[in-house]
Amino acid sequence: MRIYLTGGSGFVGSNLAHVFAHEHGAELIAPAHEHVELTDELMVRRSVLATRPDAIVHAAIWNDPAGLRSDRRRAWEAYVTATRNVTVAGNAVDAHVVLISTDWVFDGTQGPAAETEPPNPINTYGFLKACSELIVHQIAARGTVARIAGVQGVHRARPSAPRAQDAGFGYLVVSLVQALRAGRRFTLWDGPGLNRMATPTLATDAAELVWRALERVLTGTLHCCGGEHSDRIGLARRAVEVFELDGDLLDVGPPPADVRAGEPVPADTRLDAAATARSLGVELPALGTMLHRLRGEVESSWSLACPA
Ligand SMILES: NC(=O)c1ccc[n+]([C@@H]2O[C@H](COP(=O)([O-])OP(=O)(O)OC[C@H]3O[C@@H](n4cnc5c(N)ncnc54)[C@H](OP(=O)(O)O)[C@@H]3O)[C@@H](O)[C@H]2O)c1
Numbered sequence: 001m002r003i004y005l006t007g008g009s010g011f012v013g014s015n016l017a018h019v020f021a022h023e024h025g026a027e028l029i030a031p032a033h034e035h036v037e038l039t040d041e042l043m044v045r046r047s048v049l050a051t052r053p054d055a056i057v058h059a060a061i062w063n064d065p066a067g068l069r070s071d072r073r074r075a076w077e078a079y080v081t082a083t084r085n086v087t088v089a090g091n092a093v094d095a096h097v098v099l100i101s102t103d104w105v106f107d108g109t110q111g112p113a114a115e116t117e118p119p120n121p122i123n124t125y126g127f128l129k130a131c132s133e134l135i136v137h138q139i140a141a142r143g144t145v146a147r148i149a150g151v152q153g154v155h156r157a158r159p160s161a162p163r164a165q166d167a168g169f170g171y172l173v174v175s176l177v178q179a180l181r182a183g184r185r186f187t188l189w190d191g192p193g194l195n196r197m198a199t200p201t202l203a204t205d206a207a208e209l210v211w212r213a214l215e216r217v218l219t220g221t222l223h224c225c226g227g228e229h230s231d232r233i234g235l236a237r238r239a240v241e242v243f244e245l246d247g248d249l250l251d252v253g254p255p256p257a258d259v260r261a262g263e264p265v266p267a268d269t270r271l272d273a274a275a276t277a278r279s280l281g282v283e284l285p286a287l288g289t290m291l292h293r294l295r296g297e298v299e300s301s302w303s304l305a306c307p308a
Contacts, residue, residue, distance in 0.1 A: 001214065004053035004095070005030040006038060006086060007060030011163065011171070012100060012148065012203055014156035016059055019207035026211075029053060033060070038082035048089035055214050056090045058083060059100040065262060068124045079128035083135045090140065096217055097140040098210060103149035103198060103225070104168070105130045108266025111197060112229065115221045115275050123263035133221075142219055146210050149225040149271050150195075150235075152294050153203030154301040165189060167255065167265045169198045172232070173239045173294060180245040188236045189255035197268040199225040200235055202290045204297065212280045223273035227284025235287070242291040243298075 003020050007013035008030030020026040029051045036047045038060055048056065062068070062078035069075075083099060090097040104126040105119035119130040136143040150169030163171040165188075172188075179186035190196065201224070209224035230238070233252060240247045254260075277284050285293070 001055065002027040002029065002051070002053045003214070004048060004051060004056045006056070006058045009033070009157045010059060010063070011153070011155045012151060012206070013059040014158075015153050015203035016057060016100075016207045016210065018156050019204055019211060020057075023208075024211055038085060039077040041081075041085045041088070044085040045089045045092065048086075048093055048095070052093050053095050055096040055098065056086055057098045057100065057210065057214075058086045065125060068128065069263065075124065075128060080131045080135060083132040084139065087136055087139045087143065094141070096142040096144070096214060097136060098144045098146050098213065099132055099136045100210075101133050101145050101147045102126070102129050103147055103269035103271050104195075104266055105133065105147070106266055106269055108195070108268050111268035111270035112199070112272040113270070114272040115223055122266055126266070142217060144213055144219050145221045146206075146213060146224045147221065147271065148201055148203075148206040149223075149269060150198035150200035151203050151206065152200055152290070154297050156301070159301050167193070167259055167262070168195045169200055169232070169235070172235060173200075173291065174298060176236055176239055176250070177243050177245065177298060180240070180243075180249050183249070185249050185251060187251045187253045188232060189259070190232050190252050191254040193260040193265060194232070194255060195265050195267065195269055197229060197231050197270050199229050199269075199271045199273070200287065200290065201225040202285070202294055202297075205285060205290065205293070209276070209280055209282065212282065216280070218279055222276040222280070223271040224276065225271045225273050225284070226287065226290050227273070227277075228287040228290075229270040230287055238287055238291055242288065243295055
């Protein structure tokens with residue numbers, strides 16, 4: 001299968017690239033941002049026509065919550081126009097178009113939200129992702145919205161650029177592991193104004209689910225997430241166990257004021273993925289299984305980064 005991947009240098013995109021190419025032998029076309037600007041309709045069309053992929057997996061986003069608020073036009077173009085450009089180009093070559101989306105299209109009172117639950121975003125990022133989902137549903141000849149959630153994993157394109165804890169769940173475990181392994185205290189944020197319940201997902205597990213959806217040409221909305229919900233403290237404690245860390249270094253406290261000062265954050269974004277699991281013919285992994293796999297990935301990525 002020839003796959004055109006956007007955002008391949010990003011956290012999620014680099015894991016999609018790894019699973020598609022290294023685990024499944026897909027032929028990957030993953031142009032860098034500097035080579036294909038997704039907001040440029042003609043450039044996207046030319047690039048897709050020249051490579052004629054079987055599928056396009058669109059994972060690129062402008063990842064800057066403050067920028068999304070301060071430059072609404074750029075934000076609209078980076079999410080909605082880019083998704084439209086990718087989808088129209090995909091249709092022109094009869095490609096299956098998969099949009100990587102998010103549990104933040106929900107308002108945080110709908111959890112566990114099923115695939116059929118209508119989106120009801122409460123912040124700019126969620127709004128732009130919900131609009132992008134609509135584009136794929138309305139325009140793609142063969143389109144899939146693959147929502148991922150609370151994504152954990154290693155950044156395979158930039159392993160030495162760890163992301164810090166934020167109001168969501170993404171990257172939380174690796175941030176905590178890095179601190180505790182270095183003997184530093186880590187304050188896990190908890191309290192109002194944060195995403196407090198989610199369905200944590202290993203990036204490579206999500207990528208495997210997307211791969212199955214591509215193989216089966218499954219369209220519609222999928223929840224490509226883990227099989228067990230968790231709150232922030234539960235996830236942190238399980239990570240301490242699985243990574244055999246010193247739990248005495250873990251504190252729990254409110255986030256800094258500037259984190260709470262931003263836009264509203266959905267509190268409970270648990271995803272119900274039963275229909276997705278059925279249609280993909282899989283059992284979604286329990287939290288412990290997911291964390292053990294994450295430990296394996298972290299250890300092999302760190303030993304690659306710092307050989308003995
Ligand atoms: N991370 C999470 O926890 C999480 C959770 C749920 C859903 N998601 C979804 O996963 C996807 C990827 O997120 P991520 O966290 O992996 O983001 P990321 O690490 O910030 O990566 C974003 C990627 O998009 C590229 N990009 C940005 N604007 C572009 C443009 N105009 N044209 C071409 N390429 C562009 C970036 O390239 P440059 O860096 O070179 O600009 C980068 O490769 C998104 O759809 C997001 O909604 C993520």
